Amino acid sequence: xxxxxxxxSVGIVTEELHHFDVPLDxxxxxxxxxxxxxxxxxxxxxxxxxxxxxxxxxxxxxxHAAGYHSESDAKPGWWDxxxxxxxxxxxxxxxxxxxxxxxxxxxxxxxxxxNPDTExxxxxxxxxxxxxxxxxxQARLADRFGIQQWAAVIGGSLGGMQAMRWALEYPExxxxxxVIASAMKLTAQNIAFNExxxxxxxxxxxxxxxxxxxxxxxxxxxxxxxRMIGHITYLSDDAMGKRxxxxxxxxxxxxxxxxxVEFQVESYLRHxxxxxxxxxxxNTYILMTKALDYFDLAREYNENAVEAxxxxxxxxxxxxxxxxxxxxxxxxxxxVNALMDANKTVSYAEIKSNYGxxxxxxxxxxxxxxxxxxxxxxxxxxxxx
Amino acid sequence: xxxxxxxxSVGIVTEELHHFDVPLDxxxxxxxxxxxxxxxxxxxxxxxxxxxxxxxxxxxxxxHAAGYHSESDAKPGWWDxxxxxxxxxxxxxxxxxxxxxxxxxxxxxxxxxxNPDTExxxxxxxxxxxxxxxxxxQARLADRFGIQQWAAVIGGSLGGMQAMRWALEYPExxxxxxVIASAMKLTAQNIAFNExxxxxxxxxxxxxxxxxxxxxxxxxxxxxxxRMIGHITYLSDDAMGKRxxxxxxxxxxxxxxxxxVEFQVESYLRHxxxxxxxxxxxNTYILMTKALDYFDLAREYNENAVEAxxxxxxxxxxxxxxxxxxxxxxxxxxxVNALMDANKTVSYAEIKSNYGxxxxxxxxxxxxxxxxxxxxxxxxxxxxx
Numbered sequence: 001x002x003x004x005x006x007x008x009s010v011g012i013v014t015e016e017l018h019h020f021d022v023p024l025d026x027x028x029x030x031x032x033x034x035x036x037x038x039x040x041x042x043x044x045x046x047x048x049x050x051x052x053x054x055x056x057x058x059x060x061x062x063x064h065a066a067g068y069h070s071e072s073d074a075k076p077g078w079w080d081x082x083x084x085x086x087x088x089x090x091x092x093x094x095x096x097x098x099x100x101x102x103x104x105x106x107x108x109x110x111x112x113x114x115n116p117d118t119e120x121x122x123x124x125x126x127x128x129x130x131x132x133x134x135x136x137x138q139a140r141l142a143d144r145f146g147i148q149q150w151a152a153v154i155g156g157s158l159g160g161m162q163a164m165r166w167a168l169e170y171p172e173x174x175x176x177x178x179v180i181a182s183a184m185k186l187t188a189q190n191i192a193f194n195e196x197x198x199x200x201x202x203x204x205x206x207x208x209x210x211x212x213x214x215x216x217x218x219x220x221x222x223x224x225x226x227r228m229i230g231h232i233t234y235l236s237d238d239a240m241g242k243r244x245x246x247x248x249x250x251x252x253x254x255x256x257x258x259x260x261v262e263f264q265v266e267s268y269l270r271h272x273x274x275x276x277x278x279x280x281x282x283n284t285y286i287l288m289t290k291a292l293d294y295f296d297l298a299r300e301y302n303e304n305a306v307e308a309x310x311x312x313x314x315x316x317x318x319x320x321x322x323x324x325x326x327x328x329x330x331x332x333x334x335x336v337n338a339l340m341d342a343n344k345t346v347s348y349a350e351i352k353s354n355y356g357x358x359x360x361x362x363x364x365x366x367x368x369x370x371x372x373x374x375x376x377x378x379x380x381x382x383x384x385x
Numbered sequence: 386x387x388x389x390x391x392x393x394s395v396g397i398v399t400e401e402l403h404h405f406d407v408p409l410d411x412x413x414x415x416x417x418x419x420x421x422x423x424x425x426x427x428x429x430x431x432x433x434x435x436x437x438x439x440x441x442x443x444x445x446x447x448x449h450a451a452g453y454h455s456e457s458d459a460k461p462g463w464w465d466x467x468x469x470x471x472x473x474x475x476x477x478x479x480x481x482x483x484x485x486x487x488x489x490x491x492x493x494x495x496x497x498x499x500n501p502d503t504e505x506x507x508x509x510x511x512x513x514x515x516x517x518x519x520x521x522x523q524a525r526l527a528d529r530f531g532i533q534q535w536a537a538v539i540g541g542s543l544g545g546m547q548a549m550r551w552a553l554e555y556p557e558x559x560x561x562x563x564v565i566a567s568a569m570k571l572t573a574q575n576i577a578f579n580e581x582x583x584x585x586x587x588x589x590x591x592x593x594x595x596x597x598x599x600x601x602x603x604x605x606x607x608x609x610x611x612r613m614i615g616h617i618t619y620l621s622d623d624a625m626g627k628r629x630x631x632x633x634x635x636x637x638x639x640x641x642x643x644x645x646v647e648f649q650v651e652s653y654l655r656h657x658x659x660x661x662x663x664x665x666x667x668n669t670y671i672l673m674t675k676a677l678d679y680f681d682l683a684r685e686y687n688e689n690a691v692e693a694x695x696x697x698x699x700x701x702x703x704x705x706x707x708x709x710x711x712x713x714x715x716x717x718x719x720x721v722n723a724l725m726d727a728n729k730t731v732s733y734a735e736i737k738s739n740y741g742x743x744x745x746x747x748x749x750x751x752x753x754x755x756x757x758x759x760x761x762x763x764x765x766x767x768x769x770x
Binding site for chain 2: 188193270293
């Protein structure tokens with residue numbers, strides 16, 4: 001039996017491209033005349049269209065959240081541990097919509113797409129995006145499916161920011177908001193890591209001032225260093241220690257050899273950086289990190305998160321992980337406190353995990369349990385379509 | 386009154402170059418025929434030569450630890466807060482020796498020096514160094530001053546590793562070993578950060594495969610990104626937050642402007658990276674981080690730190706800082722536990738500080754107090770020279 005045939009897998013999935021030609025006014029002031037969104041869906045939309053769940057992805061995520069693209073696929077989608085028949089986001093119950101965000105590099109319109117006005121690649125001229133722009137484009141996607149209200153809008157990290165923005169922008173259009181390993185705004189340290197990653201990309205001569213695709217190249221080293229920084233900070237110190245320790249790659253020190261990779265962790269990081277640089281677009285990376293930096297839930301509500309959350313009408317589930325130091329439990333507690341002060345219904349779980357920020361992607365019994373429990377409380381018209 | 390004239394300053398100091406022409410066998414197997422060490426001294430060596438203290442510097446430190454080079458100097462040496470008349474390392478009492486380590490780029494022989502065999506710059510061909518090589522070169526420096534035993538060997542971070550190695554290599558030659566914000570070996574996370582910094586340098590085309598000086602250039606961007614990574618990790622999340630928060634550089638978002646520096650923290654980091662890249666040698670940076678990675682106190686003692694420390698004859702003072710996450714209090718406690726199990730005299734202080742790893746350089750009442758107290762316990766022949 002292939003992995004795709006397992007009972008708890010959504011199986012072989014097919015991506016769908018949705019074209020939108022109603023102009024989209026972006027927060028930066030630019031209007032996008034038309035755009036495409038690449039999506040995947042899992043499960044079946046019920047007759048009342050009340051069982052739809054929106055998955056918002058993080059920095060380097062995409063629409064392929066669950067299942068396999070072919071029988072020979074080695075790896076499933078990025079959140080396959082949580083989406084499928086009988087899994088916390090149960091596709092026997094829910095119709096799951098997952099998209100590659102606008103500005104992405106996996107099929108949706110973004111910096112590597114053709115600008116219809118110039119008939120060449122957008123590159124660094126692609127308009128700057130904010131979290132609210134994604135929410136707007138996702139609302140139009142809901143319209144296309146005739147979904148008036150999502151049963152839940154769910155996201156981890158940058159995805160959690162989108163879920164929170166949904167609750168403020170379209171209070172009637174979601175029954176529940178699930179915010180995982182996220183924050184109402186980044187800390188200075190987080191911005192600093194993002195800026196360092198961007199500098200690595202921008203200073204790579206192969207970045208070609210953003211026009212690398214037109215020059216038939218890409219900033220391999222810069223993007224690789226950016227990913228290495230990200231990778232270290234998404235893992236906990238402890239998880240790295242347990243996984244790599246100080247294991248030597250060659251078993252002993254290769255003294256005197258220039259640029260020798262001595263430790264397993266070095267070899268692993270270089271590999272991760274290398275793989276990522278080949279498949280991810282540098283301008284998308286810059287755009288996504290900027291959206292993360294800019295996000296500040298309460299900025300236009302007099303810097304008052306309670307005032308902001310008073311607009312929300314949905315219930316909330318907030319989840320954090322003990323060893324996550326880029327989006328620490330403290331940041332989640334700030335969300336929970338603001339929600340409670342705004343008299344919202346909120347449940348909160350701080351999950352014990354050794355895996356840092358990456359924990360939100362990984363199997364964990366307690367996390368599965370609280371996640372499942374929350375989604376089970378949603379009222380869904382049980383008449384199947 | 387100029388800063389140099391203040392009562393607690395060592396005042397105007399002069400660097401001295403010491404040439405050594407007895408060949409030095411390095412741990413990597415290479416022999417260095419001759420070398421220079423640039424040093425500074427503060428205070429007066431007493432007649433019995435029993436009041437000498439050795440300062441071992443960290444990754445980017447140098448010999449200029451205290452005082453000013455001229456009346457117009459804006460900044461004193463890097464550890465001026467702790468070295469001077471009446472300061473914890475009291476120059477009324479101690480004769481302080483501070484050097485630029487071998488492999489450095491501030492006057493001592495290193496990658497930017499001329500290789501006498503080739504008559505061109507060593508560059509990346511400069512031999513790889515280990516902490517033990519520094520201890521050996523420092524022992525020869527002690528010989529030159531006729532110092533049989535240091536009252537104390539003191540170091541923070543990489544400097545603390547040198548101090549510990551001194552205690553094992555020359556147990557008779559130090560009365561006290563002061564290990565601040567250090568570790569018996571780096572964690573995988575620390576190695577990972579160092580490797581990412583090195584990759585940023587190595588992948589900068591201006592690195593020219595290590596021969597940038599011969600090409601009349603230097604890897605400005607790579608070294609700058611390396612420093613940015615370092616800088617973030619030497620500060621605590623909280624310290625960055627308090628110092629920069631999410632303050633905007635221009636007061637409001639410069640939406641749509643390419644590569645705009647939006648946050649103060651971005652501007653600060655870019656500036657720090659820029660300044661550092663102009664004054665520090667890239668090959669020295671690589672050499673120093675490799676020495677950090679390689680250091681493993683107990684490796685040749687059957688991986689048994691207790692067995693290693695049994696060789697020591699000095700007393701120890703170990704100091705850590707609560708928010709230091711690159712050399713966390715846990716690492717210091719490992720040192721203290723091994724020392725206790727080896728029946729050594731050790732005092733330990735975990736200092737409350739908000740400043741992360743950088744705390745070891747900054748004024749702090751409690752830190753000053755325990756540091757001073759420890760040094761006061763040393764027996765020094767009081768007959769002045």
